[in-house]
Amino acid sequence: MRIGDLSERTGVSRRMLRYYEEQGLIASQRCANGYRDYAEPCVDRVQQVRGLLDAGLSTQTIRKILPCLGPPGRINIPHPTPETIALLEDECARMSQRITQLTRNRDAMSVYLAQVRRAARPEPDTAETAG
Template sequence: MRIGELSRHTDTSPRLLRYYEEQGLISAARSPNGYRDYEDGTVDRVLQVRGLLDAGLPTRIIRRILPCLGTPRTIYFPDPTPEMLTALERERDRMTERIAVLSRNRDAIDGYLTTVRRNDAAAATPAGRPADARTGGRTE
């Protein structure tokens, strides 16, 4: 697929896709006219890269661990540096904290929605009786 199609499938700008390629995070074959030609699996790779970047990992670390992430449970890369392990542990801990905050926020929004819906339902049926649209909710 061409860069425009990859951009649409991943909601990532072509400029950012070219940057990922420069950083060695994705790759493309070149057609005779010089156009980039990406494999279908590149969609998943771009989404994975974006997720790792959103989590705060720098591209230099992402580049090193991407080959290991194709098959979960077999993640291993030879000769990890102490700096790399520390950075990964820090990012893992940061992700855990973000998950906790997001979970609390989700629960708060759920509570808010429940309250709003309960209040809307109570307002629509005063004294437990169905509202009458002709009388503005008043019963005669």
């Protein structure tokens, strides 16, 4: 399929697909006219990459674990090296730190939003309430 089809099927822009390819996350064949041609399994691969990026992994880390990824939702590491284990542990720790930071930011924003809402409420007219 051509890049436009892959973009449409995955919801990922053509520009990002080209970037994924530059980073070695997906691959295409070149047609005689120079157009990229992506195989059907590339749809799943793009969705996996997108999910891993959304989870906070870098493209460099994703490239390292891509050979371990099977169908979506499956990771196959039959003989993980100490380096692979360390990489995944580091990523988990980094995600936990990020979750803590995001939770703190969300809580602060909730407090701020409550204050803004209170300030935005119209003040009751004191003349009407006195009478």
